Amino acid sequence: MAAAEITYLEAIRLAMRDAMRDDERVFLLGEDVGHFGGAFGVTQGLLDEFGGDRVIDTPISEEGFIGAAFGAAWMGERPIAELQFADFVSCPFDQIVTVGAKTHWRNGIALPVVIRLPSGGGVRGGPFHASSPEGWFVGTAGLKVVCPGTVEDAYGLLRAAVEDDDPVLYFEHKALYRRLRAPQPDASYRVPIGRARVARDGTDVSVITYGSGVSLALGVAEAMAPGASVEVLDLRTIWPLDVEAVLESVARTSRALVLQEASRSTGAANTIVSLVAQRAFERLDAPIRVVAPPDTPVPYAPELEDAYLPSAAGLTSALEDLLGY
């Protein structure tokens, strides 16, 4: 019998539930994660199953509860902390880059904390509720940054993140919460952190993307076939970057385009462009391109946000240009 279909949001909840059932050390903390079930309902039902000792409502204190997650992790716990919006990561930034990122390298203390960050636009959230700030952490030694773009990865990356011994920033895309549906992954399913995946084979051009870019790129690739053979490389983890997977994909297609929802000078784009320029320049038949929003905050009005976000039409046009170079 085929597994029941679940949403991306349900996959995140299921991953937390299964991790908590498997391991007493796993607990949740964050604002409104308990009685209310989370700002987006991701933690609904978990308080009832696991009780107040394992699903902890905190004050509005991101510095406080992210710091506390690191302290608990030092003592052998495996906390999952939820930020209500990824935008709010500016508040505990110091705890993440100072305590979270540097402690193992400095002093050999592992801090296995997962921070869940609901990110991304398309929900008319405006400058403080629709950002994709993952690029702030790309290049920060000691952190791992994962960005699931599918239901399977929402589950498998979160399970892997909880079992990982380092701080993992798990950027879950709000617009995918209820848009993506797929069969429920098996409880043993894990997605290795640090490894990209070829989401679609192709020979003419590589779209290198993550998060919300994955379903967008797959749709465009399908629409452009068979005239163009578009490969889609889903990075899954954007830091540390799967260098070999990027280079292998570029070697196969000789044309590359980075698609991301983070504004163009942030995100993972610059790291990938730099990598390709340094190590795959001679494999390229055309300059590498970036499809990303402009360097502004995320706007609110539908006319502005729709123009801001990457679109199927914009991606198709950029790919046609690149293929015709």
Added chain:
Amino acid sequence: MATDASAVIPCEEAPAVDDDVRRRIFRCVLLHRLMEERIMLLYKQGRIPGSVYTGRGQEAVGAAAGVALSADDVVAPLNREMGCHIARGVTVAHIFRNYLGRATGPTGGRDGNMHFGVPEQGVFPLVSMLGDLVPVMVGAALAFKRRGEPRVALTFFGDGAFNCGDTHEGLNLAGALNVPAVFIAQSNRVAYSTFTERSMRNPVLAQRIEGGYSIPCPRVDGTDALAVYSTVREAVERARSGDGPQAVEALTVRMDGHAAHDDARYMDRELLHEYATRRDPVERLAARLIADGMSADEVASLRDAAAAEVAAGLAEAEAAPAPDPATLEQGVYASPVR
């Protein structure tokens, strides 16, 4: 120690503090003082890179709080609490190895001066962003509470860090979660060069901790090691027994500048003279030991033993190997991805 012994005000009588505890605290404050005197010389000789931050005048607080903890408790000392490391069993050589940047030191040369932890002794590493470790230690205490373990987590902050948001979020969170955390406020009256009177409306931290967070916070003379010990010990045991977070405000004076490069010209000379001649925490404890019957010869022999321990520890540290640059990228991750 060039002070006139007759001018020194002994620690208040503390009959409940037994001889073994007094000796342990005395060793910690002596080692703290003597090591930092040596460290300042090494710094001026160019043998210690970077900078040096001393705890002169504040030795009693870290040492006594460290001795007040039990072996299973955890602590995050800051840069004026070297004696707390000693109290936890960290060796003189290990501390010197960090200052000298040696491969076998606690950070293997990756960080310097007091920026180190010793996890096997339950000591979390200091970060320079003061205030950060308040929530971190609340989290350690939360782990103890979740597991029903009779352990406490203790950390320090100065009056300077009391102006940081992380400190306040940590205090509030400790109260909201009712965890066994203990906070020691080191009120040394000055943050780098700015006096508390100019950085806060109410510099009585105990009032603000008790009134703002409903966390008990007795005030204690931070130059009286035995008083600090008794007060912190009670706070630790209240936290351990389930009474929630506790605090102690220790009133001290920072006798050196913020760091070795700072001549502290802005400090009140009369106040420093008063503290150097009458309220030096090492000498106050020595005077109490003598007043309670320890012979001057024995006190002198304890001083000699500490000096010998410092000399031996430094020699051991200096013989330790330098770090290998080829190892620089090792240990970034606990679970490397490839």
